Amino acid sequence: MITPTQSADGSFTAYSQSYGEHYHSTKDGALQESLCKHVLPALEHVAGRGGVIRILDICFGLGFNTLATIMASRQRGMTQKLHIVSPELDEALVRSLAAFPYPEAFDPFIGVIQSIARSGFYEDEHVRVEVVFGDARAFLATCNEPFDIVYQDAFSPAANPALWSVEYFAQIARLLKPDGLLTTYSTALKTRLALYENGFRIYLNAGEGYRNATLASRQVLPYPEVDMRHKIACNPGVSPINDVSLKRQKIQYSSIHH
Numbered sequence: 739m740i741t742p743t744q745s746a747d748g749s750f751t752a753y754s755q756s757y758g759e760h761y762h763s764t765k766d767g768a769l770q771e772s773l774c775k776h777v778l779p780a781l782e783h784v785a786g787r788g789g790v791i792r793i794l795d796i797c798f799g800l801g802f803n804t805l806a807t808i809m810a811s812r813q814r815g816m817t818q819k820l821h822i823v824s825p826e827l828d829e830a831l832v833r834s835l836a837a838f839p840y841p842e843a844f845d846p847f848i849g850v851i852q853s854i855a856r857s858g859f860y861e862d863e864h865v866r867v868e869v870v871f872g873d874a875r876a877f878l879a880t881c882n883e884p885f886d887i888v889y890q891d892a893f894s895p896a897a898n899p900a901l902w903s904v905e906y907f908a909q910i911a912r913l914l915k916p917d918g919l920l921t922t923y924s925t926a927l928k929t930r931l932a933l934y935e936n937g938f939r940i941y942l943n944a945g946e947g948y949r950n951a952t953l954a955s956r957q958v959l960p961y962p963e964v965d966m967r968h969k970i971a972c973n974p975g976v977s978p979i980n981d982v983s984l985k986r987q988k989i990q991y992s993s994i995h996h
């Protein structure tokens with residue numbers, strides 16, 4: 739069950755009783771967070787690329803990242819078609835979204851969310867959205883088509899650890915194109931280590947009006963790079979989340995804490 743909550747930019751997010759967290763940062767604002775930490779750096783990264791742009795949106799939640807991507811891509815006049823694939827464990831949540839109090843900026847895309855709430859799917863000449871109901875990790879294990887962009891937007895590493903482990907990011911690394919980009923709100927060293935151990939360079943996404951976030955890529959990017967060797971040397975006690983310790987703690991990949 740979710741309870742809508744107004745966030746700092748006026749847009750509504752929701753509180754998840756199951757995870758004990760909001761779906762977005764209430765301090766940054768739901769729409770602001772989605773745009774600044776995920777969508778705008780992602781669209782900048784793929785600007786000028788030809789063909790279809792494939793985006794993995796982990797996970798669909800209230801659909802802000804998907805809707806903001808469609809909105810921002812139209813505003814930028816992008817001509818490439820977007821294929822957005824988004825795993826989501828909570829099918830009942832997605833089925834309820836036609837009634838969610840979205841920001842006015844999403845008004846032109848209300849048909850998108852209505853279609854997704856009905857069938858988990860939407861397509862027009864600009865975009866195809868496919869919500870895959872079930873566990874993200876099970877989906878990733880069977881997926882073979884690579885992505886240009888990954889939005890890493892699970893609940894926090896403390897609440898949703900199976901979507902932040904070294905092994906999870908190995909699944910992501912397999913599916914992200916060599917010139918692909920991963921975006922995430924998390925700046926935790928544990929998160930960055932799990933990405934670094936999978937061959938990613940780690941960058942700081944900082945700007946006006948939102949708290950710091952992280953970008954990761956195998957490429958050199960025009961963002962301040964985090965000196966991971968220095969971080970590791972300064973924090974010898976910090977290690978990334980791994981599946982073995984989650985299994986020891988009996989945390990299932992797909993657990994929802996009811």
Ligand SMILES: C[S@@+](CC[C@H](N)C(=O)[O-])C[C@H]1O[C@@H](n2cnc3c(N)ncnc32)[C@H](O)[C@@H]1O
Nearest residue numbers: 797799800801802803826827828873874892893
């Ligand atoms: C922080 S919310 C995502 C917010 C979303 N990106 C948005 O913009 O509205 C995290 C989502 O991950 C989903 N989730 C958690 N664990 C999952 C798993 N193992 N597989 C698929 N979805 C999962 C939750 O149900 C929740 O909807």
